[in-house]
Amino acid sequence: xxxxxxxxxxxxxxxxxxxxxxxxxxxxxxxxxxxxxxxxxxxxxxxxxxxxxxxxxxxxxxxxxxxxxxxxxxxxxxxxxxxxxxxxxxxxxxxxxxxxxxxxxxxxxxxxxxxxxxxxxxxxxxxxxxxxxxxxxxxxxxxxxxxxxxxxxxxxxxxxxxxxxxxxxxxxxxxxxxxxxxxxxxxxxxxxxxxxxxxxxxxxxxxxxxxxxx
Numbered sequence: 001x002x003x004x005x006x007x008x009x010x011x012x013x014x015x016x017x018x019x020x021x022x023x024x025x026x027x028x029x030x031x032x033x034x035x036x037x038x039x040x041x042x043x044x045x046x047x048x049x050x051x052x053x054x055x056x057x058x059x060x061x062x063x064x065x066x067x068x069x070x071x072x073x074x075x076x077x078x079x080x081x082x083x084x085x086x087x088x089x090x091x092x093x094x095x096x097x098x099x100x101x102x103x104x105x106x107x108x109x110x111x112x113x114x115x116x117x118x119x120x121x122x123x124x125x126x127x128x129x130x131x132x133x134x135x136x137x138x139x140x141x142x143x144x145x146x147x148x149x150x151x152x153x154x155x156x157x158x159x160x161x162x163x164x165x166x167x168x169x170x171x172x173x174x175x176x177x178x179x180x181x182x183x184x185x186x187x188x189x190x191x192x193x194x195x196x197x198x199x200x201x202x203x204x205x206x207x208x209x210x211x212x213x214x
Contacts (some may be wrong), residue, residue: 005032006032006037007026010030010039012149014199016028016041018041019043019078022043022046022047022079022080024047024076024078025047025054025076026039026042026047027054027075027076028074029074031184040052043078049114049175049176050077050117053114055070057072057115058071058073081185083119083120084122085121086118086121087121087124087126088122090125090131100161101161106167106168110171111175112181113175113177114176117176118177120177120179120180121168121179121180124158125182125184126184127182127185128184129200130185130194130200133189133202133203133204134186137149137207138153138158138203139162139165144180145206145207145211148206148207149204149206150203150204151203151204151205186212188209189202189203190202190208
C-alpha cells in the first residue's frame with residue numbers, strides 16, 4: 001500500500017486482517033467516513049493476483065445489469081499446501097510444435113495454472129525418450145564441442161527452441177510461478193548409457209562415451 005493511503009492506514013490498524021503468510025488473498029468490504037469500499041488485496045504480489053482473479057471470475061459470472069460492486073463476495077483464503085506444482089514432460093517433436101514453440105499456448109496454459117492456484121511449473125526434458133536427449137544442443141551452441149549438434153536442426157530452429165524456453169521462463173516469472181527445468185538424460189543416447197532403450201532414434205551427433213565426460 002502507498003504510504004499515507006487509506007489502504008496503508010487500514011493495514012496498520014489491522015482492519016484488513018490479512019495474514020502475513022505467503023499467497024494469501026483477501027476481498028473485503030470496509031466503510032470509512034460514510035463511504036463504502038471494496039478492498040481487493042493480498043499478503044504479497046501472488047496473493048493480490050489471486051484476489052483480482054477471484055473478483056474477476058465473480059464479475060464475469062454476473063447476469064447482465066447486475067451491480068458488480070455490491071455482488072462481489074468477501075473472501076479470505078490461504079494455501080493449504082505451499083508447493084502446488086505441475087510437471088510437463090516433452091516427448092515428441094510432432095507434439096511440441098503446437099505447444100512448446102507456441103507462445104499463445106503458454107499464455108493459455110499458464111493462465112489456467114494461476115487461475116487454479118498452481119504456483120510452480122516443472123518442464124522435464126528427455127524423460128524415457130531420445131527426443132531432446134540431451135537438451136543442450138537443441139537450444140545452445142556447445143562451446144568447445146563444435147561437432148556436437150542435432151541432426152537436421154537448423155540454426156534458425158535452434159534459436160526458436162531457445163526463445164521458446166526463454167518465453168516460458170519469462171511468462172512464469174510474470175505470473176509468480178516458480179519455474180524449474182528437469183534434465184533427465186544428460187549423456188548420449190547409446191547402449192552404454194540407456195540399456196535396452198537404444199532402439200530409439202539418436203538425434204544428437206558428435207557425442208560419445210568419451211567426450212560426454214569432458
